[in-house]
Amino acid sequence: MKKMKLDMNNNQIPLNLKQNQVFVKIAICLILMWFAYHLYFSSSIQISTVIDGDDDHKLPSSPPPVVANSTLSGELQVNNTGIHEDEGSRECDVFAGEWVRDPTGPRYTNHSCNTIEHHQNCMKNGRPDSDYLYWRWSPVGCDLPTFDPQLFLEFMRNKSMAFIGDSISRNHVQSLLCILSQVEEAVEVYHDDEYRSRRWFFGTHNFTLSVIWSPFLTKAKIFEDNDGHSSGAIELHLDELDSVWVNEFSNFDYIMIAGGKWFLKTAVYYENNTIIGCHNCNKENLTEVVFDYAYRKALHAALDFITKANHNVYAFFRTTTPDHFENGEWNTGGYCNRTVPFKDGEIGMRDIDSIMRDIELEEFANAKAAMNGSVLRLFDTTSMSLLRPDGHPGPYRAFHPFDGKDGNEKVQNDCLHWCLPGPIDSWNDLMMNLVLRG
Ligand SMILES: *[C@@H]1O[C@H](CO)[C@@H](O)[C@H](O)[C@H]1NC(C)=O
Ligand SMILES: *[C@@H]1O[C@H](CO)[C@@H](O)[C@H](O)[C@H]1NC(C)=O
Ligand SMILES: *[C@@H]1O[C@H](CO)[C@@H](O)[C@H](O)[C@H]1NC(C)=O
Ligand SMILES: *[C@@H]1O[C@H](CO)[C@@H](O)[C@H](O)[C@H]1NC(C)=O
Ligand SMILES: *[C@@H]1O[C@H](CO)[C@@H](O)[C@H](O)[C@H]1NC(C)=O
Ligand SMILES: *[C@@H]1O[C@H](CO)[C@@H](O)[C@H](O)[C@H]1NC(C)=O
Ligand SMILES: *[C@@H]1O[C@H](CO)[C@@H](O)[C@H](O)[C@H]1NC(C)=O
């Protein structure tokens, strides 16, 4: 809002005709954006009760002059019950809600988006059911508009955004790329040897999007190949950040950062370059340390860095993503063959996820209180994700996994990552909603 107003003021009226035409185009563009912005928010409810003192964060209060047939805020019932306490109670809590049927279906397909990673390309890999594509996240007491790629790219003009974390962050960024590809196809401008960290550029919008693979956020030596076969315990430094993201931090205007399931793995823990213990090692001369300790330390170090950095960012901190392996784990024959979401209350969070999320919430609260200049927001997708056992590739992480098999052979299931298109697309609806709110 503030940004767009500034843009209008900054445009000086050019002198010759050619420039005038350009100016008119820009002006029309800006006006359209203004309408789009209002339209976008008009279909989300604005709970006007507790808006904190900052005027910049106020939402447009009057309905837009042109609204085709979208819901106006006044027509929706206001319900304050779901408000996110730790977020300053500004608006309804978009992370509390339910999945509702939506016949609209996905906004992209494996045809329209050619960057879907093989392991998440469920349609192409032959997943037979498609019901999982027809659900929409519906927050309690407010409407969540779907992602508007044109508006998002305009908003991100001249900006840079990075997703920092493990392969779930990559899954998330690939959903974003697919959604944005409807407006502009990104050009890859960087990748590391394993294609785990990558950077794309949207030339028309001067927007840079990165994904940075840093599963621990802190410095770690990992002895594991791409298939997950490990040849030694991870050496994890809990008090030293991973330079792969820290060195680039000052280039980013927005980040989406997260911890995750790598912390459950066998690892030797270091502090101050000295071994302090080990998780799951079963080595006689090493003290067993619970993973909770490491998780808290590492998240603390990462968030502390963001808090104290000279560079200001808008940072999302994403909570843990539950998996849905049933009757076993990923390596012991667990599978996920459900085809519809759970209803609220139908499934409980597993201990691991509760422990991780509790640590995340505590560390988030501490960091939030210490923020100075930067914005830190919780991206609390744990509960909504828990309700979607149907959204994973399962065996369809591989191309036609049952072809040429007699049914007795083992197939590897993926009940952690998400099919694309799939439920993770909703994460971007939420992200856009929060980004535009400021
Ligand atoms: C708005 O949409 C509703 C159903 O979605 C329809 O019943 C109504 O006639 C529409 N109103 C206008 C003015 O188009
Ligand atoms: C508000 O939402 C809560 C659930 O968060 C629900 O129990 C309650 O009935 C709702 N109240 C109104 C007035 O809609
Ligand atoms: C897309 O998925 C369909 C199956 O739904 C498959 O037949 C087709 O080959 C896929 N196309 C691409 C480009 O992956
Ligand atoms: C983007 O940067 C260009 C060149 O510095 C500038 O002319 C333009 O106004 C900027 N646009 C926005 C939306 O910041
Ligand atoms: C692109 O954005 C950067 C800031 O991220 C700015 O410095 C540069 O001038 C912009 N370039 C153009 C052509 O707008
Ligand atoms: C870290 O180790 C060095 C010696 O290697 C020691 O001098 C220093 O006091 C240690 N710092 C902390 C905080 O333990
Ligand atoms: C543990 O014991 C082994 C063999 O006894 C030794 O090589 C290793 O350095 C010891 N590790 C630590 C941390 O003391």
Ligand SMILES: *[C@@H]1O[C@H](CO)[C@@H](O)[C@H](O)[C@H]1NC(C)=O
């Ligand atoms: C899932 O697989 C189990 C075991 O093979 C089977 O009993 C169950 O009926 C399947 N459920 C669905 C929805 O296909």
Ligand SMILES: *[C@@H]1O[C@H](CO)[C@@H](O)[C@H](O)[C@H]1NC(C)=O
């Ligand atoms: C907040 O940041 C400003 C400028 O960056 C600095 O002057 C001030 O000391 C900081 N306040 C705290 C509490 O760190």
